[in-house]
Amino acid sequence: MLVLLAGIFVVHIATVIMLFVSTIANVWMVNSSSLGTISSGLWLMCNKTCSQLPVSSRDEASLKAVQAFMILSIIFSVMALILFIIQLFTLEKGKRFYMTGAVMLVCWMCILIAVSIYTARFTGRRLYFTNPHHGYCFILAWICFCFSFIIGILYLVLRKK
């Protein structure tokens, strides 16, 4: 059981790091053409230098929602990590990590909302992209989605030894 808890802790840290990388790096969609690779993310569009992300007026609200929910997911996953360490020392034997699990599931909801909106609105045909494909940040965000769900459920199920 202790090994399982340690494993979950490591996966949790990995999730937090992946969320940070996914939110900060601007490689959600990549377009590789003969002129070079252009990558766009949540904040900037980068060729050789990075410039403002061009967004049509009807997609503006969606982009802001994606940005906000990715940041919220980072906040909640870090909060769950801290809560887990606190509960590790203050919880009585045999009790479950309810608070940590609950916060982790809220984080999972935030990632779900963010990535769904992005997939629905920004992965179709875009103005400057001739043949786009998904960048690594997009993949990392979906991996974090799976991991955070598994970790949240495991926290709710495990008992403290």
Add this chain to the structure above:
Amino acid sequence: LPGLHVLAIAFALEVSVGKTNTVMALNDSNVLLPCVFTTCIGFQDLVFTWYFNSTELIYHGKIKNKATEPTLVSRNPRVEFVGSTTKKDNNISIVLNNVEFSDAGKYTCHVKNPKEKNAQHNATIFLTVVHKMVETDNTVTLIIVGVVGGLIGLLILFMLIKRVVLFIIKKTQDGKKECLVSSSGNDNTENGLAGSKAEQKAPPKA
């Protein structure tokens, strides 16, 4: 000591344009270009100039000493001097009237102090002229604060409801225990409320 001498020259006269060196101005408005200079040992017959894009001289002024205000040597008619050198800090800011889009560019504030062996220093401001001022958009902040605040509120509400429900359950259970105590009559159990209600019922029976 020659080393100290060089150090004194390097940091004696300093010109600064404030915290940020970019200024945004609305089309057809008057924009303030700030500039202050500091000296170690004071100044005498100091000469200061403002250049536009490093070539065009738009203001040239002279200051005799700290006790006097600057005198004008030459200026562009659209430029006004609004600084003051008799107060605590030596302010040599100018105001450019009725800015147009062609006024956007690099403005350099240059100062030369004969008292410090003709030490010179300058600072640059980058001016951009816009059609209309864009308000900073804080939708993202609002969403984040809203969700976090909402969750904290829900948590507090949940705790409150839990307390209230537990309190109500405890009260109804006390009522049931009261009945048990009075019907059995002669019991000295210490369960239930060891309070006034049990004791009040006991004496009339006994």
